[in-house]
Amino acid sequence: MNDISDITTGIRGPVETYKRDQIVDAAKEHFSLYGYAKTTVSDLAKAIGFSKGYIYKFFESKQAIGEAICASCLGAILAAVEESLADGTSATDKFRRFFKTIVDNSAELFFADRKLYDIAAVSSDEKWSSSVSYLARVEEILTAILLEGRQSGEFERKTPLDETCRSIMQVMQPFMQPTMLQFNLDVLPDGQTAVSNLVLRSLAP
Incomplete structure (x- = not known):
């Protein structure tokens, strides 16, 4: 979805x-x-x-009203991710775009409308269906990128795919989970870039 x-x-x-x-x-x-x-x-x-x-x-x-607003905000982030990935030239490039777009758009929401950002934080903390569905879709996109990278030879194939995906999602949390991101805004974009580089090195065959 x-x-x-x-x-x-x-x-x-x-x-x-x-x-x-x-x-x-x-x-x-x-x-x-x-x-x-x-x-x-x-x-x-x-x-x-x-x-x-x-x-x-x-x-x-x-x-329920908050869910509708939150789903719209998170849906906009996913749309931005899909648009960015359409221009990706490789799995490596797509991963960088994927991570950067999520972080950039999440941070933009924080600065543009802090109180609406707080709804996303409540949604995440309380595991509203909007937040759960968002994370599930993020994981689907990540899995597709990993599969593409494995098929092209860009990424290693020894580690079970679900383990790799789960680990990367955990590493991304400080930069995409609303409650955590607000404490990491001062390290952007260098921190996010460093994490991307670290993940890609770990994926190297």
């Missing part, structure tokens, strides 16, 4: 509706101003001019 923006956990009623979009847009604005934790469904209802009960016709909870 290339897109996680269609996650429907906690969503009620028709999948596509203008009213739902209104609620999500209002929530995004409120979360940007006041933060996810400090915004209530009642606050959103007042901002939109709907009753709280009407909002619950479309979302079963505040978290």
Whole structure:
């Protein structure tokens, strides 16, 4: 699955509706101003001019609204990764693009809208379906790059593929997991580049 923006956990009623979009847009604005934790469904209802009960016709909870926003943000990162990989010239080049695009876009979200970034952090910490699906798709992309590198002779083949993928995902965590990334922003881009180089050396045949 290339897109996680269609996650429907906690969503009620028709999948596509203008009213739902209104609620999500209002929530995004409120979360940007006041933060996810400090915004209530009642606050959103007042901002939109709907009753709280009407909002619950479309979302079963505040978290469900947060899920929709988070899925959209994470889906945009995945779209950027796919676009970058399309220009990759080799598995090695694709891995560098893959890692760099994830880190660059995650950091951009942090600086552009810190309070929305905080929703992604909550999603990751609490293992919301949006975050779980995002990580699963990241792992799928990484696995495809590793397979391509093994087939082309760029990467070693002795280590079990799942072990290699799992290890790289762990190494990437400080630069892609929202709660951890905020403490590593001061080492970008050198830190991210160094990790990429280290991973690629470990993959050498």
